[in-house]
Amino acid sequence: MELVLKLVEQKKTFDGALEVFDHESESCQCTMRFAVYTPPQAKTAKVPVLWYLSGLTCNWSNVMEKSGIMRLAAEFGFMVIAPDTSPRGEQVANDDAYDLGQGAGFYINATEAPWAEHFQMETYIMEELPALIAKEFLNADMDKQGIMGHSMGGHGALSLHLKYPGRFKSVSAFSPIVAPSQVPWGEKAFSTYIGDDRAAWKAHDACALMSSSSDVPILIDQGTADNFLDEQLRTHLFAEACEAVGQKAEINMREGYDHSYYFIATFLPNHFDWHAKALNA
Amino acid sequence: MELVLKLVEQKKTFDGALEVFDHESESCQCTMRFAVYTPPQAKTAKVPVLWYLSGLTCNWSNVMEKSGIMRLAAEFGFMVIAPDTSPRGEQVANDDAYDLGQGAGFYINATEAPWAEHFQMETYIMEELPALIAKEFLNADMDKQGIMGHSMGGHGALSLHLKYPGRFKSVSAFSPIVAPSQVPWGEKAFSTYIGDDRAAWKAHDACALMSSSSDVPILIDQGTADNFLDEQLRTHLFAEACEAVGQKAEINMREGYDHSYYFIATFLPNHFDWHAKALNA
Numbered sequence: 001m002e003l004v005l006k007l008v009e010q011k012k013t014f015d016g017a018l019e020v021f022d023h024e025s026e027s028c029q030c031t032m033r034f035a036v037y038t039p040p041q042a043k044t045a046k047v048p049v050l051w052y053l054s055g056l057t058c059n060w061s062n063v064m065e066k067s068g069i070m071r072l073a074a075e076f077g078f079m080v081i082a083p084d085t086s087p088r089g090e091q092v093a094n095d096d097a098y099d100l101g102q103g104a105g106f107y108i109n110a111t112e113a114p115w116a117e118h119f120q121m122e123t124y125i126m127e128e129l130p131a132l133i134a135k136e137f138l139n140a141d142m143d144k145q146g147i148m149g150h151s152m153g154g155h156g157a158l159s160l161h162l163k164y165p166g167r168f169k170s171v172s173a174f175s176p177i178v179a180p181s182q183v184p185w186g187e188k189a190f191s192t193y194i195g196d197d198r199a200a201w202k203a204h205d206a207c208a209l210m211s212s213s214s215d216v217p218i219l220i221d222q223g224t225a226d227n228f229l230d231e232q233l234r235t236h237l238f239a240e241a242c243e244a245v246g247q248k249a250e251i252n253m254r255e256g257y258d259h260s261y262y263f264i265a266t267f268l269p270n271h272f273d274w275h276a277k278a279l280n281a
Numbered sequence: 282m283e284l285v286l287k288l289v290e291q292k293k294t295f296d297g298a299l300e301v302f303d304h305e306s307e308s309c310q311c312t313m314r315f316a317v318y319t320p321p322q323a324k325t326a327k328v329p330v331l332w333y334l335s336g337l338t339c340n341w342s343n344v345m346e347k348s349g350i351m352r353l354a355a356e357f358g359f360m361v362i363a364p365d366t367s368p369r370g371e372q373v374a375n376d377d378a379y380d381l382g383q384g385a386g387f388y389i390n391a392t393e394a395p396w397a398e399h400f401q402m403e404t405y406i407m408e409e410l411p412a413l414i415a416k417e418f419l420n421a422d423m424d425k426q427g428i429m430g431h432s433m434g435g436h437g438a439l440s441l442h443l444k445y446p447g448r449f450k451s452v453s454a455f456s457p458i459v460a461p462s463q464v465p466w467g468e469k470a471f472s473t474y475i476g477d478d479r480a481a482w483k484a485h486d487a488c489a490l491m492s493s494s495s496d497v498p499i500l501i502d503q504g505t506a507d508n509f510l511d512e513q514l515r516t517h518l519f520a521e522a523c524e525a526v527g528q529k530a531e532i533n534m535r536e537g538y539d540h541s542y543y544f545i546a547t548f549l550p551n552h553f554d555w556h557a558k559a560l561n562a
Contacts, residue, residue, distance in 0.1 A: 012506070013543035068349050071546065225293070262294035265352065 014074035035060035041077035048144035048279035055151030066261035087118040107156030110193035146170035158206035170278035172219035178238035217248035223257030295355035316341035322358035329425035329560035336432030347542035368399040388437030391474035427451035439487035451559035453500035459519035491522040498529035504538030
């Protein structure tokens with residue numbers, strides 16, 4: 001029998017298990033690493049699944065080590081999946097900039113060379129990895145999935161939720177890029193990965209995707225002392241997009257907080273309460 | 282006016298402030314770095330002070346980033362001080378091993394060359410830094426101090442508490458070195474820093490210092506899957522030392538947990554409950 005998942009690290013914490021795996025990704029054509037926190041409740045029952053998409057340069061470890069997410073996952077009984085932010089490795093295309101290439105997959109499928117060969121993060125996050133989780137983690141309740149993310153991962157959470165309505169029962173974001181088509185980070189990544197046709201960018205832009213309201217309300221927390229707020233994040237654009245179509249959203253501007261995990265750790269409990277309303281319903 | 286503390290980093294988190302400072306240490310004769318978490322309660326009142334001494338190779342960031350300690354400090358209203366584990370810098374003596382030299386100060390005053398010039402951690406932790414905190418943080422209630430630590434820092438917390446009775450109102454440790462005189466880590470550090478006279482080692486050995494019982498009960502948490510348990514930590518020696526003099530102690534062996542911050546994060550809430558009994562009394 002083929003070993004699909006290679007266990008890289010395993011830690012007991014909060015009476016559950018943090019496990020880090022490598023696997024050979026068909027969509028990304030390379031070894032991909034991800035982490036799963038399995039809460040103690042999963043020993044005896046199916047548990048909801050909460051996806052956490054990380055920001056630029058990050059991998060599974062930032063959120064697992066710095067946010068307190070496993071404490072909350074153990075309290076609420078959620079399985080947490082933390083995928084990587086891009087394909088990685090010597091054979092994978094890269095760029096010296098922190099905001100392009102490895103660590104900066106933007107959760108989309110690249111169509112341009114040399115990126116298209118490995119940068120297929122949308123397919124990886126929406127198809128390949130969920131199928132793997134469903135197959136390998138029998139107590140993951142794939143009918144109860146929520147998604148959240150930070151910065152570039154907030155873009156991922158919002159845009160994938162809006163592009164695939166019904167897949168996620170709950171959604172939230174910290175400091176998200178809400179309108180990648182209109183800001184430097186997004187313009188650089190989208191033009192590089194999928195080309196200069198701006199019409200095609202709209203399929204991956206949360207503000208542009210907000211064409212009608214859904215039953216799933218959206219939670220965003222954003223620090224007012226975030227250095228990226230004015231140029232890259234521009235939270236107000238999302239507030240306006242929700243307003244325009246009557247989408248229910250709670251957008252909290254948090255006085256004095258920055259872009260770091262110190263901010264995320266502070267308000268992550270509120271996000272778990274938010275997801276629990278839908279996932280434990 | 283001389284600037285005593287140089288602010289290196291400042292983050293708002295849990296409605297309080299994490300601040301990292303550099304200062305010129307008289308005892309260690311070099312620039313020393315430490316972190317302070319000031320809880321929101323300190324805006325309007327004096328708050329108890331909880332010292333956290335870190336383990337080998339660590340500095341202020343491990344506990345502040347990975348343990349969830351600031352969430353608890355904000356909840357309980359404790360100021361947390363996280364000193365470095367040794368003097369550091371190009372002019373400071375060092376060793377290639379992870380368990381000697383920079384990052385491995387063992388919270389004692391060195392007497393041997395070349396260490397004695399800078400490695401004066403006992404004086405730094407017990408005199409210089411508390412005086413600085415009292416002077417610069419006016420809402421630090423120095424009459425209500427507790428101390429805790431991890432591994433080498435657990436040794437520091439236990440041995441300093443026992444050597445200076447009355448200074449700390451509460452004490453606890455994760456995975457502490459309880460009998461440095463009897464284990465490789467301690468034998469190497471003590472012989473190097475203070476010489477081969479084993480009689481002198483006893484002043485820095487928690488088990489050896491346990492000559493009578495005190496009113497302050499001691500809490501220890503130790504993982505059973507800790508790779509260092511049998512050779513370096515030997516928790517049972519401390520249980521026996523407490524038993525011999527009738528010292529009240531709670532020593533919890535935690536099934537399946539290792540030596541990491543995943544373990545500390547899991548049981549840190551219990552330690553805050555423990556310290557609160559004394560510090561909020």
